[in-house]
Amino acid sequence: MTPELALLADALVRSTPLIIAGLAVALAFRGGVFNIGAEGQLLMGAVAYSTVALIWGNILGRFTIVVAMFAGAVAGALWAGIAAFLRRRFHVLEIISTIMLNFIAIHFVSFLVRGPLQEPTRIYPQTESLQPVARLPQLLPGTRLHFGFLIALLLAGALAWVFARTAIGFRIRAAGASPIAALVAGKIDVSQTSTLVFLLSGALAGIAGSIEVSGVTFALYENLSPGYGYTAIAVALIAGLNPLGVVASGIFFGVLETGAIALQREFAVPSSLASIVEAMLILAALTVAALRGRQLLGKPAAP
Amino acid sequence: MTTLELNGITKRFGSLTALDDVSLAVQKGRVHALLGENGAGKTTLMRIAFGMLRPDTGSISVDGRSVTFSSPADAIQSGIGMVHQQFSLVPAMTVAENVALGGHGQYSFRQTADLLANVAKRTGLMLDPAARVADLGSADRQKLEIIRTLTHNAKVMILDEPTAVLTPKDTTELFTQLRAFADAGGAVVLITHKLHDAIEHADDVTVLRHGRVVLSSTMSDVDEITVATAMLGAPLNSSSIDEKPSTSSLAVVASLDGVEIKGGEIVGVAALDGAATPLLRALAGRITPITGSITRPSHVGFVPENRQEEALIGDFTLTENLALASAGERRGLMNWTELEKQTSAMVAEFDVRTTGPDQLPTSLSGGNQQRFVLGRELRNNPALLVLENPTQGLDLNAAAFIHTRMKQARNNGAAVVFYSSDLDELAELSDRVLVVSRSGIRTVEPDRIEIGNALLGRNE
Numbered sequence: 001m002t003p004e005l006a007l008l009a010d011a012l013v014r015s016t017p018l019i020i021a022g023l024a025v026a027l028a029f030r031g032g033v034f035n036i037g038a039e040g041q042l043l044m045g046a047v048a049y050s051t052v053a054l055i056w057g058n059i060l061g062r063f064t065i066v067v068a069m070f071a072g073a074v075a076g077a078l079w080a081g082i083a084a085f086l087r088r089r090f091h092v093l094e095i096i097s098t099i100m101l102n103f104i105a106i107h108f109v110s111f112l113v114r115g116p117l118q119e120p121t122r123i124y125p126q127t128e129s130l131q132p133v134a135r136l137p138q139l140l141p142g143t144r145l146h147f148g149f150l151i152a153l154l155l156a157g158a159l160a161w162v163f164a165r166t167a168i169g170f171r172i173r174a175a176g177a178s179p180i181a182a183l184v185a186g187k188i189d190v191s192q193t194s195t196l197v198f199l200l201s202g203a204l205a206g207i208a209g210s211i212e213v214s215g216v217t218f219a220l221y222e223n224l225s226p227g228y229g230y231t232a233i234a235v236a237l238i239a240g241l242n243p244l245g246v247v248a249s250g251i252f253f254g255v256l257e258t259g260a261i262a263l264q265r266e267f268a269v270p271s272s273l274a275s276i277v278e279a280m281l282i283l284a285a286l287t288v289a290a291l292r293g294r295q296l297l298g299k300p301a302a303p
Numbered sequence: 304m305t306t307l308e309l310n311g312i313t314k315r316f317g318s319l320t321a322l323d324d325v326s327l328a329v330q331k332g333r334v335h336a337l338l339g340e341n342g343a344g345k346t347t348l349m350r351i352a353f354g355m356l357r358p359d360t361g362s363i364s365v366d367g368r369s370v371t372f373s374s375p376a377d378a379i380q381s382g383i384g385m386v387h388q389q390f391s392l393v394p395a396m397t398v399a400e401n402v403a404l405g406g407h408g409q410y411s412f413r414q415t416a417d418l419l420a421n422v423a424k425r426t427g428l429m430l431d432p433a434a435r436v437a438d439l440g441s442a443d444r445q446k447l448e449i450i451r452t453l454t455h456n457a458k459v460m461i462l463d464e465p466t467a468v469l470t471p472k473d474t475t476e477l478f479t480q481l482r483a484f485a486d487a488g489g490a491v492v493l494i495t496h497k498l499h500d501a502i503e504h505a506d507d508v509t510v511l512r513h514g515r516v517v518l519s520s521t522m523s524d525v526d527e528i529t530v531a532t533a534m535l536g537a538p539l540n541s542s543s544i545d546e547k548p549s550t551s552s553l554a555v556v557a558s559l560d561g562v563e564i565k566g567g568e569i570v571g572v573a574a575l576d577g578a579a580t581p582l583l584r585a586l587a588g589r590i591t592p593i594t595g596s597i598t599r600p601s602h603v604g605f606v607p608e609n610r611q612e613e614a615l616i617g618d619f620t621l622t623e624n625l626a627l628a629s630a631g632e633r634r635g636l637m638n639w640t641e642l643e644k645q646t647s648a649m650v651a652e653f654d655v656r657t658t659g660p661d662q663l664p665t666s667l668s669g670g671n672q673q674r675f676v677l678g679r680e681l682r683n684n685p686a687l688l689v690l691e692n693p694t695q696g697l698d699l700n701a702a703a704f705i706h707t708r709m710k711q712a713r714n715n716g717a718a719v720v721f722y723s724s725d726l727d728e729l730a731e732l733s734d735r736v737l738v739v740s741r742s743g744i745r746t747v748e749p750d751r752i753e754i755g756n757a758l759l760g761r762n763e
Contacts, residue, residue, distance in 0.1 A: 167633035170623070174630055177616045184589055184605070184613040185624075185676075187631035 007262065009143035013216060015254025017042065017208045017225070019152040021232030022239065022246040023159050024076075024204035030163070030241050031197030032176035032190075037083060037098025038205040039229025040105035041076035045206025046213045047109060048075035050127055050220035051117065053134035053213075064134045069210045076206020077199040079105065084198035088191055094198070102229070110222050117220060126221035136215040148211035152247070155204065159243040172197055205229060231257075234278060238285045253278065304331045305367070306490040307352065307383065307459045312361035314347055321347045322358070323514045329459060329507075334481060334491040336505035336522070338498070338534055340698035344514040345494045346388075349461050352492075353385045354378035365458070384452025388463040390444050392436050399432035402451050422453045426483060442473035449480065460484060461492040466500055467696055470575065471726060471755075478504045496698050498534070502527055510534055534699065556686045556718045557599040559586060562737065562744050564718045566686060569709060571733030572722040573754050579722045579739045580608075580691065586720060587689040600687050604680030606673075608691035608722075614676045617665040621657060621675065622646045624664055628679050645682070653678035654704065670701030677708055688712050690721040694728065706732055726751050 021038045028035035035041075052060075052068040060067050079101060086092035110125070112118075119128045136147040162169035174182040175193040182188040208228065217224055235253055239245030260274030307329040314322040322344045329335045339345045350356040352363060354372030363370055365381045372378045375385070392401050399415040416432040423429040428450050430443060439447065445465060452460055460481070466474045481491050481504070495501055501508055502522065510518035510533040518525070518533035557564040559582065564570055572579045585592045587605035607613040615624050625646045626637065646660040653674045657667065664672055673693070680688065693709070694702035709732065713719050723729050729736055733749040738757035747753045 165636050165639075167630070167635055167637055170626060170633065170637055171630050174616060174619070174623075174627055177618050178612070180613055181616045181627065182630065184584075184607050185615070186627045186629075187589070189631065 005140075006143050007258065009140055009145035011255040011258040012149050012251065013144050013146065013254075014258045015251045016146075016148045016152050016215070017212045017228040018231055018235050018253050019247055019250030020155060020208035020211065021205050021228050022235035022250050023152075023155055023243055024201045024208065025232045025236035026239065026241040026243060026246050027159060027172070027204065028197055028201040029236060030176045031172040031194065031201075032179055033194055033197045033201065034093075034095045035080060035083070035098050035198065035201050036095055036233065037080060037101050037229070038201070038208075038232045039225060039227065040098065040102035041079045041202040041205035042209035042212070042225055042229045043102075043105040043109050044079040045072035045076040045209030046220055046224055047105075047112060047209075048072045048206070049134075049210035049213045050130070053130050054117065054127060057131050057134050060133075062133055064131075065136065065214060068134060069207060069214070072206045072210030072213075073203040074206070076209065077203040080198045080202025080205070081195075084195045087198075088195060106222075109220065109224065113221050119219075124221075127219045130214065130218045134214060135218055136211065144216070146211075146215035148215040151207070151211060152250070155207070156243045156247045159204075163243065168196075205232075208232075231278070234282045238281060240289075305329065306331045306365065307492070308364045308367075309348065309352060310362045310364070312348065312351060312358045312363075314344075314351060314356065314358050321514050322351075325361075325511065325514070325516050327509050327516075327519075329490045329492055331458075331490050332485050332488060333506040334485050334493060334504060335507045335509065336493045336495060336501035337509050337511065338495060338501050338530065339511035340496060340534060340700065343511040343534075343698075345496075345511055346463060347514075348511070349385065349463060349492065349494055352378070352459075353383055353461060379455050379457075382456060382458035383461065384455055384457030384459065385461040386445065386448040386452065386463065386465060388467065390441075390448055392444055392447060394435070394437035396436060397432065398430050398434050398436060398439075398447055401436055401447060402432075402454055418454050419450065422450055425487070426453060426480065428453070428480060442469055442476075445469070445477070446480075453484075457489070459490045459492065461494065463494045464496070464696065465493070466495065466497060470724065474500075496534075498527065498531055498699075502530065531699075557586060557597070557720075559597055559744065560595045562746070564687070564720060566716045566718050567713055568734045569713050569719040569721070569732055571729040571736040571749060571754075572720060572739060573726070573729055573736055573758055574722065574739040575758055582739055582744075583689050583691055583720065583722055586687070600685070602683065602685045602687075604685040604688040606676050606680055606688075606690040606693055608695065610669075610672050610676050611665075615664040615672060617663060619663070620661045621650065621655075621664060622660045624675070625649065625660075625679050625682075628682070649678045649682060650675065653708070670697050670704075673697055673701060673705060677705060681708065681712055684715065684717065686717055688717055688719045690719070692723055692725075693721055695724070726754050729754055 021042055024038045025035060049068045049072040052071045053064055057064050082101060083094045083097040086097050087094050113125045113127060117127045119126060139145045139147055139149060163173060171188050171193050174186055175188055175190045179190045183190050212224065213220060231253060235246055235249045239249040256274050256277060260271040263269040264271040305328045309325065309327040312322050312325045325344070325348055327348065337345050347356065351358050354375045354377050363372065370381050393404065399412055399419065402419060403410050403415045419432050428446060430447055430450065436444065436447065465477060469477060485491050493501065493505055505522050507521050508518065508525065508530060509516060510530060512534065518530065555563045556566045572583065581590065584590045585597055586599055587603045588599060589605060611617070616627060619627065622639065622643045626642050643660045650657055650660065655671045655674045655678065657671070664675065667675065693705050697705065709719050709721065730749045730751045736747050736749050736754050738745045738747055738754060745757055747757045
């Protein structure tokens with residue numbers, strides 16, 4: 001195994017949660033839902049996955065991964081569902097509520113790994129390691145690249161297909177592009193569509209968290225995500241909210257961040273450099289979009 | 304004396320020549336009508352006069368002095384004021400704040416109120432300086448735009464389709480105000496496609512067609528036919544479709560609180576200040592009424608008043624916009640190949656001028672947008688077609704086309720219900736008219752006077 005290949009594999013591993021969470025954000029933004037809470041939904045997905053895998057792993061056996069990942073998706077959807085409910089019932093802006101829910105999720109993880117889910121010796125603030133049945137298989141033997149990367153590609157293809165080919169995808173795009181026209185001309189139930197977008201977006205983010213636990217960390221702990229859910233917003237915006245574009249920009253960000261870590265390790269170049277490059281890219285992408293007169297974000301939907 | 308003179312103006316957008324060697328002289332103390340169909344270049348010309356666009360060639364002079372405008376601020380400085388078709392006001396701010404907007408130095412309510420009082424004394428135009436713009440009706444908003452140009456000491460006032468949003472009474476008042484402004488030494492440019500407004504109220508007329516001046520004259524030297532022919536290039540063909548089918552027993556397709564609407568008739572709806580909107584939308588199944596009873600067919604075609612915002616999605620192709628019509632009921636997969644075929648066919652049938660089904664509706668003219676929307680809503684022959692101000696802002700040809708299609712739909716057995724703020728249109732097109740007011744719905748004959756009386760709550 002050459003070190004180059006290992007490094008490339010690391011970059012793809014890093015890009016996996018970015019792609020999936022990026023899809024979550026792209027779906028939400030295309031549907032007129034400003035879900036800034038992919039981070040929290042991702043963490044809740046990781047929590048659900050670990051909990052199911054740790055508690056029922058023995059009973060579920062080889063079905064552990066499927067069942068736990070389903071639980072992760074549901075947990076992400078429910079976490080986003082809180083924001084959906086708040087918007088529908090009380091007209092709370094999801095930009096605010098999803099950010100707040102991020103903090104709750106972060107501290108909920110802290111509580112779990114120091115309390116009910118802490119490993120048996122009660123020394124480290126993390127859960128017990130997941131059993132092999134709950135771990136995703138390797139994709140490239142000898143590297144860290146796991147099956148989750150394939151799932152990310154499949155999800156991207158699926159989302160692109162949903163947008164382009166299905167009636168529900170068309171409704172989501174219409175409700176995001178112009179909620180009033182969707183309502184008046186299309187007789188689309190916009191608030192129902194928005195709720196669906198919230199749930200699907202949260203589910204995707206939840207899957208991202210599940211995959212991170214089952215493919216990389218094999219345990220739940222604090223700082224499980226170095227802000228994947230926030231970087232995902234940049235990933236989605238740079239991709240122009242296009243699902244296949246998200247794959248490209250997700251890999252790009254993965255390479256950038258992995259490279260920055262390697263640079264810091266080998267040559268003591270501060271890895272904050274990568275964050276600066278990321279931020280500059282986002283600004284550049286938004287500027288180009290503005291110059292083209294194109295709206296990268298949909299119009300906010302009526303609650 | 305010439306206040307504003309545009310000389311030899313040419314403006315190209317890519318391969319399109321919007322204006323070709325256009326000259327216009329606006330005299331002091333006179334109202335000058337700039338007529339033309341949509342897309343004739345009226346608005347482009349006035350945007351050049353107001354510094355919003357730069358001409359490729361040609362010159363502008365004000366009071367005989369040659370000027371170049373690099374922004375509207377320069378134009379305002381030179382004494383040119385513009386009242387835009389879509390008002391450029393901040394709804395959340397007060398009248399005084401809107402007047403002071405764009406000024407320099409400190410904002411003082413007292414000072415601005417004094418300024419407004421001064422304008423009111425000079426011209427009789429008055430608004431409460433502390434009123435919020437959001438609370439004003441469209442007539443008052445327009446008044447505010449006019450007042451704002453007056454506070455800048457405008458010598459020339461350009462109004463872009465000012466009567467489009469006004470009731471007949473407000474229109475009369477507007478022209479009285481404009482005449483007063485001209486009599487006080489101002490000059491008025493009235494951009495319009497309404498022949499009637501121009502002939503009634505203007506002293507001079509310039510007609511644009513396809514970016515060229517085709518007629519330029521004093522109003523007293525020309526008659527209506529000459530101007531109309533100049534605008535259209537050819538006389539309008541009167542259609543033979545006017546004959547109503549002699550159906551003796553018409554089927555009831557919808558009812559509104561006991562008022563029955565039958566297939567094979569055009570029902571006009573008259574109301575003041577948008578009072579009919581909720582009713583029409585309930586009839587079209589777009590909103591659910593809190594009280595009252597409505598029966599309606601399941602498939603209703605609906606053409607909303609604000610086609611750009613409510614009927615079309617600007618970022619979607621025409622094919623996608625066609626698919627939008629039934630998006631709420633669609634299940635499963637989208638058959639884009641088939642939808643694209645249907646779009647091409649519909650676009651051809653309704654004479655929508657496009658480059659193809661992939662075009663975005665934002666690049667279509669208002670008339671073509673409306674043809675597209677009507678064509679879409681008439682697909683699958685709905686039993687009921689509901690329209691709100693279907694010809695507002697359209698040129699004569701497009702309006703005539705829309706009217707013809709409405710009659711065709713009726714002759715095919717559909718019930719057509721339309722709201723119009725134009726009493727002439729109601730009288731001309733309707734088989735009967737429903738006058739909607741707070742006290743209820745009243746049915747009257749399609750006659751201008753009768754409708755007007757019913758609207759004002761007078762009994763004949």
